[in-house]
Amino acid sequence: MKSSTIEFEGALGETLSAKLDQADGTVKACALFAHCFTCSKNLKAVGHITKALAARGISTLRFDFTGLGKSEGDFSNTNFSSNVEDLVAAARFMENRNQSPAILVGHSLGGAAVIHAAHKIDSVKAVATIGAPADPVHVKENFALKLDEIEESGEATVTLAGRKFKIKKQFLDDLEAASMQNRVSSLNRALLIMHSPVDKTVGIENAATLYKKAKHSKSYISLYEADHLLTDQTYSRYAGGLIAQWSDVYV
Numbered sequence: 355m356k357s358s359t360i361e362f363e364g365a366l367g368e369t370l371s372a373k374l375d376q377a378d379g380t381v382k383a384c385a386l387f388a389h390c391f392t393c394s395k396n397l398k399a400v401g402h403i404t405k406a407l408a409a410r411g412i413s414t415l416r417f418d419f420t421g422l423g424k425s426e427g428d429f430s431n432t433n434f435s436s437n438v439e440d441l442v443a444a445a446r447f448m449e450n451r452n453q454s455p456a457i458l459v460g461h462s463l464g465g466a467a468v469i470h471a472a473h474k475i476d477s478v479k480a481v482a483t484i485g486a487p488a489d490p491v492h493v494k495e496n497f498a499l500k501l502d503e504i505e506e507s508g509e510a511t512v513t514l515a516g517r518k519f520k521i522k523k524q525f526l527d528d529l530e531a532a533s534m535q536n537r538v539s540s541l542n543r544a545l546l547i548m549h550s551p552v553d554k555t556v557g558i559e560n561a562a563t564l565y566k567k568a569k570h571s572k573s574y575i576s577l578y579e580a581d582h583l584l585t586d587q588t589y590s591r592y593a594g595g596l597i598a599q600w601s602d603v604y605v
Contacts (some may be wrong), residue, residue, distance in 0.1 A: 355408040357373050358374050360372050370425040370440065372418070374413065377411045382410070386458050393462075395418050399461070399587070405594065407594050419503075438470045442474045456476070456479045457582050460482070479557065481541065484562065484593055485489060486547070488563035488567075490532045491530055502553075503581075539567050550580040558566075
C-alpha cells in the first residue's frame with residue numbers, strides 16, 4: 355500500500371494532517387475514515403483496516419480531527435459537531451481531487467460521526483461503523499468522575515489513555531444535542547454495523563440499538579473476541595476486508 359501525507363483545512367479553519375492510502379491497482383472506490391475519540395489516524399488498527407481496503411481496490415483518506423494527532427487546533431474548542439464538519443471538509447477536499455468518498459468508515463465515536471456526516475456528503479453510498487455508540491453522549495462515561503466539575507466550573511482536565519485533555523461544558527452540551535435516532539433512521543445509505551460482543555468500552559447493546567433504528571439496507575457482523583481498539587490485527591484486517599467485500603454491491 356502506497357501512502358502519501360497531505361493537509362487540508364478543517365471545519366474550524368485549522369490545518370488538518372491526513373494520509374491517503376492508495377488502492378493497489380485499479381481504484382474501485384474511495385473511502386473516508388473517522389478515528390475514535392481522542393485517537394489519531396496513526397492508530398495501528400486504522401492502518402491495518404486501510405491496508406485491507408487498499409488490497410481490494412479502495413483508496414482511503416484518514417486524518418486527525420482538529421486538535422488531535424498532528425492536526426492544528428485546540429482540542430478543548432472542538433466537539434462532536436466540529437468532528438462531523440471536519441469529515442465534511444475532508445470529503446470536500448477529496449471531491450476537489452476527483453476522489454469523492456463513496457464509503458464512510460468510523461471507529462467508536464467516529465462511527466457516530468460518519469452517520470451524521472453522511473447526510474451532508476452526496477457522494478456517499480455506504481457507511482460502515484466499528485464499535486460505535488448508539489448515542490454520542492456515551493462518550494461521557496470516559497470522564498464520568500469529572501462531570502460535576504465540568505458543570506460547575508465550565509471545564510476540567512481529564513486523563514484519557516494516559517494523556518491529559520481539557521473538556522469544556524460546551525463539549526457536553528453538544529453531545530446532548532446530537533440526535534442519533536433520526537440520523538440513523540433517515541440515513542438512506544447502506545449501513546454495516548460491526549461490533550464485538552465482548553467490547554468493554556462500548557457494549558454490544560449499542561450495536562443492537564443502531565440496527566433496530568436503521569432501515570434496510572443494513573447489515574451486522576460480529577467481531578468475535580476483538581477488544582474495542584482492535585489491538586489484535588487479526589480483527590482490524592478482518593474488518594477492512596469485510597467492509598471492502600460488503601461495499602461491492604453498493605459502490
